[in-house]
Amino acid sequence: MTIDARQFRSALGSFATGITIVTTRDPAGADVGLTVNSFNSVSLDPPMVLWSLAKKSRSRQAFIDAGQFAVHILSLDQSELATRFASPLPDRFAGLSLERSEGGMPLLRDCAARFQCKIISRYEGGDHDIFVGEVSAFENFGRPALVLQAGRYAVAVEKPERPLLNYGVASGDAGRNSITYLLARAYYQVQIAIRPELARRNLSETDYHMLTIVALNGPCTAAQVTDLIAVSGHQVSLADMQRLAHRQLLSLSEKEGADPIVQLTEAGRESMVRIAAMAKAIEEDAVTDLGYTEVDIFKQMLRKIIRRTRLPWQKDPLVSN
Amino acid sequence: MTIDARQFRSALGSFATGITIVTTRDPAGADVGLTVNSFNSVSLDPPMVLWSLAKKSRSRQAFIDAGQFAVHILSLDQSELATRFASPLPDRFAGLSLERSEGGMPLLRDCAARFQCKIISRYEGGDHDIFVGEVSAFENFGRPALVLQAGRYAVAVEKPERPLLNYGVASGDAGRNSITYLLARAYYQVQIAIRPELARRNLSETDYHMLTIVALNGPCTAAQVTDLIAVSGHQVSLADMQRLAHRQLLSLSEKEGADPIVQLTEAGRESMVRIAAMAKAIEEDAVTDLGYTEVDIFKQMLRKIIRRTRLPWQKDPLVSN
Numbered sequence: 001m002t003i004d005a006r007q008f009r010s011a012l013g014s015f016a017t018g019i020t021i022v023t024t025r026d027p028a029g030a031d032v033g034l035t036v037n038s039f040n041s042v043s044l045d046p047p048m049v050l051w052s053l054a055k056k057s058r059s060r061q062a063f064i065d066a067g068q069f070a071v072h073i074l075s076l077d078q079s080e081l082a083t084r085f086a087s088p089l090p091d092r093f094a095g096l097s098l099e100r101s102e103g104g105m106p107l108l109r110d111c112a113a114r115f116q117c118k119i120i121s122r123y124e125g126g127d128h129d130i131f132v133g134e135v136s137a138f139e140n141f142g143r144p145a146l147v148l149q150a151g152r153y154a155v156a157v158e159k160p161e162r163p164l165l166n167y168g169v170a171s172g173d174a175g176r177n178s179i180t181y182l183l184a185r186a187y188y189q190v191q192i193a194i195r196p197e198l199a200r201r202n203l204s205e206t207d208y209h210m211l212t213i214v215a216l217n218g219p220c221t222a223a224q225v226t227d228l229i230a231v232s233g234h235q236v237s238l239a240d241m242q243r244l245a246h247r248q249l250l251s252l253s254e255k256e257g258a259d260p261i262v263q264l265t266e267a268g269r270e271s272m273v274r275i276a277a278m279a280k281a282i283e284e285d286a287v288t289d290l291g292y293t294e295v296d297i298f299k300q301m302l303r304k305i306i307r308r309t310r311l312p313w314q315k316d317p318l319v320s321n
Numbered sequence: 322m323t324i325d326a327r328q329f330r331s332a333l334g335s336f337a338t339g340i341t342i343v344t345t346r347d348p349a350g351a352d353v354g355l356t357v358n359s360f361n362s363v364s365l366d367p368p369m370v371l372w373s374l375a376k377k378s379r380s381r382q383a384f385i386d387a388g389q390f391a392v393h394i395l396s397l398d399q400s401e402l403a404t405r406f407a408s409p410l411p412d413r414f415a416g417l418s419l420e421r422s423e424g425g426m427p428l429l430r431d432c433a434a435r436f437q438c439k440i441i442s443r444y445e446g447g448d449h450d451i452f453v454g455e456v457s458a459f460e461n462f463g464r465p466a467l468v469l470q471a472g473r474y475a476v477a478v479e480k481p482e483r484p485l486l487n488y489g490v491a492s493g494d495a496g497r498n499s500i501t502y503l504l505a506r507a508y509y510q511v512q513i514a515i516r517p518e519l520a521r522r523n524l525s526e527t528d529y530h531m532l533t534i535v536a537l538n539g540p541c542t543a544a545q546v547t548d549l550i551a552v553s554g555h556q557v558s559l560a561d562m563q564r565l566a567h568r569q570l571l572s573l574s575e576k577e578g579a580d581p582i583v584q585l586t587e588a589g590r591e592s593m594v595r596i597a598a599m600a601k602a603i604e605e606d607a608v609t610d611l612g613y614t615e616v617d618i619f620k621q622m623l624r625k626i627i628r629r630t631r632l633p634w635q636k637d638p639l640v641s642n
Contacts, residue, residue: 003368003456011461012362012370014433015339015394016468016477040359041333042373043447047324049333050371050451052363073336079480112335123444125453126364130371132446135324140332147337147468147477154477156337156470159400160617175537175597179604179616182623183508188553189630190501195554205554216496232509233516233526276496283500289625295500296481301619302503304610309510 016149016156021085022051023106024069026062031093031106034059035086037148038128039071047135049115052128060129067119068103069133072111075143076293079153081108082146101137112145114138144293155293179305186286193282197275206234207244208275211264214250215272219263222252231311244268337470337477342406343372344427345390347383352414352427355380356407358469359449360392368456370436373449381450388440389424390454393432396464397614400474402429403467422458433466435459465614476614500626507607514603518596527555528565529596532585535571536593540584543573552632565589 023033038052049071053060063069074082085092099107101116108114117133124130147154175181198208206229213228214220220228222238229236241262244250249268253261264272287295344354359373370392374381384390395403406413420428422437429435438454445451468475496502519529527550534549535541541549543559550557562583565571570589574582585593608616 003459005365005368007461008365008368008456008459011394011434011436011459014461014464014466015341015360015362016337016466017339017361018336020336038361038363039336040338040361040373041336042359042451043449044326044329046447047326047329048447048449050373050446052361052371073332076480113332115332121445123451123453124442125371126367126369126455128364128369130363130444130451130453132444132451134447135329138324138329138332140328140335143335145335145337145470146480147470149466149468149477153480155480156468156475156477157618158621159397159467159474159476160614160621175533177620178597178600179608179620180508180511180600181533181537182620182627183504183511184553186623186626186630187501187504187508189627189632190504191554192552192630192632212496212502216502231513232505233512276499279499279501286626286630287500289629290622293481294622297478298619298622299498299500299503300479300481301611301615301622302507305507305607306503306510308610309507309513309607311510311513 010150013150016147016154018112019074019079019082019146019148019153020051021072021074021081021108021111022053022063022069023072023108024059024063024066025104025106027065030062031098032059032062033085033092033106033108035082036071039073042132047138048120048132049117049135050130050132052125052130054128056127063119063131064122066105068101068105069117069119069131070101070105070107071115071117071133072108073113074146075110075112075141076146076155077143078111079146082153110143111141112143113140144291155297157291157294157297190282190286194275194279197278201271201275206236206240209234210236210241210244211249211268211272214262214264215269215276219261221259222262223259225262227313231314331471334471337468337475339433340395340400340403340467340469340474341372342393342395342402342429342432343374343384343390344393344429345380345384345387346425346427348386351383352419353380353383354406354413354427354429356403357392360394363453368459369441369453370438370456371451371453373446373451375449377448384440384452385443387426389422389426390438390440390452391422391426391428392436392438392454393429394434395467396431396433396462397467397476398464399432400467403474431464432462433464434461465612476618478612478615478618511603511607515596515600518599522592522596527557527561530555531557531562531565532570532589532593535583535585536590536597540582542580543583544580546583548634552635 017037020036020039021033022036026032036051042048042050101107115135115138117135120134121132122129147156209229213225245252248265251263251265338358341357341360342354343357347353357372363369363371422428436456436459438456441455442453443450468477530550534546566573569586572584572586
């Protein structure tokens with residue numbers, strides 16, 4: 001039986017796992033720990049968990065000697081810690097703020113959950129030992145957890161339901177499933193709640209676009225404002241900017257013959273800050289049904305689309321990195 | 322030591338896992354299988370995997386007798402199979418199209434990966450047995466895999482990088498991270514590529530909105546068209562619809578005094594089908610950097626926002642279910 005180790009590992013990689021750091025203390029009192037994804041539950045009564053450790057691991061004897069360990073299920077923000085505890089460093093614990101179990105095991109903070117265990121069996125498992133521990137104490141911190149799939153850090157999100165409807169039966173249903181329709185509708189609907197505020201301030205949607213562009217980009221030339229707005233399909237001229245300048249919301253430098261520099265006045269900035277505060281509350285409500293992690297994922301997806309579809313001359317730090 | 326079983330299970334649940342179905346055949350030749358998430362790799366050389374089975378499981382003796390099993394890492398589309406193989410059914414295999422391993426084990430199709438194993442150890446693990454199998458053959462089908470986290474079916478997606486920039490240092494960066502800005506920019510940029518086609522057909526953006534609404538909703542009254550377009554901040558009157566009727570793209574029923582019924586003409590439908598085909602290609606390019614699964618997740622997130630932000634009178638089957 002010849003099995004290609006790389007292909008075997010790759011096939012196993014489709015099985016997602018969380019990521020843990022397992023720690024103990026060696027007889028000399030030094031803290032020992034390593035990143036482990038072969039963790040799993042075994043028994044509820046008595047509460048038991050297991051994990052596997054390569055027989056050639058330098059940490060092996062410390063676990064055998066200590067007879068106990070702590071397992072930390074890493075939270076989404078701890079991918080750097082996972083990488084650190086998988087790297088050949090002289091002291092992986094350097095600079096970390098630790099707690100201690102009753103038995104003296106090093107306990108890491110900010111994880112999703114952690115378990116203190118007494119080793120009750122060590123089983124033979126090929127090139128690994130299987131450590132089975134009985135859980136003596138555990139804490140569940142409720143943080144979203146890090147996931148490993150196909151060798152990469154990932155995050156688990158709700159599985160999309162599919163198909164939602166029999167798309168294609170009615171052309172309208174297919175159209176309503178298109179990215180453009182969904183983007184347009186989400187955008188327009190989120191905007192609905194801001195419109196009364198714009199109306200109250202006597203600002204048209206195009207006025208608001210102009211002010212937003214100047215607020216986001218800082219001082220621009222009038223030609224730049226026109227170009228940036230054109231992306232949205234709106235057309236503005238110098239006269240539109242002058243109208244907002246008359247209302248003391250924008251200021252335009254008036255050098256003869258030159259493209260004027262457009263910037264927000266103090267009153268313009270104050271208006272935009274107030275509208276932005278309202279927009280923020282509206283946005284937070286709009287994403288109520290998305291989890292905290294999902295909002296970040298959603299924004300990352302939008303950035304990927306923006307990066308892909310932007311025009312060659314469009315540049316900004318947020319989407320280009 | 323008193324450990325609350327429900328809290329223990331909940332703490333373990335933050336550790337994500339894939340989902341497998343493990344199968345074997347009992348001495349009478351009946352197929353046996355169950356859903357298992359306590360699967361994990363043990364050894365690369367020799368290739369070994371393990372999983373745990375409750376001692377009180379009705380399937381236990383079949384695995385012991387057979388001395389072999391097959392493990393299927395379930396794909397994203399197999400959540401119903403996972404539920405089925407965790408349910409008390411007389412025949413969980415009913416109606417499934419099976420393959421057979423050399424040893425006669427039932428092999429399920431359409432999974433992400435599968436492994437044929439010989440049991441080489443059965444270890445004591447509290448209320449469970451730990452089955453360790455040596456892998457004699459495996460297949461990797463490369464399908465996206467199902468994930469279990471916190472007791473729910475999930476899917477693993479690329480972990481979002483955070484923070485992308487030092488938001489808040491410059492107000493522009495914070496603004497560029499807002500949902501509204503990202504939605505607007507993604508939508509407008511995806512639309513850029515369709516504009517030359519609209520210009521070629523002498524259609525304004527508002528014309529295109531009108532035609533899209535009638536195409537998606539089927540025949541509407543003129544008042545409905547006006548209301549639906551108003552969501553996007555565009556204002557249209559009966560005269561705008563009559564203009565498109567003069568161009569043979571829309572037809573308006575002309576009953577005296579009544580709100581006319583607006584629908585696409587054959588020419589209007591043909592125009593929209595051609596524009597839709599072009600829009601589809603543009604969309605597919607726009608989401609190039611999102612994986613297949615990510616596109617579904619992205620759409621689901623947009624639907625959640627649409628459902629949350631829509632006006633009370635807005636209804637349609639796609640977002641309401």
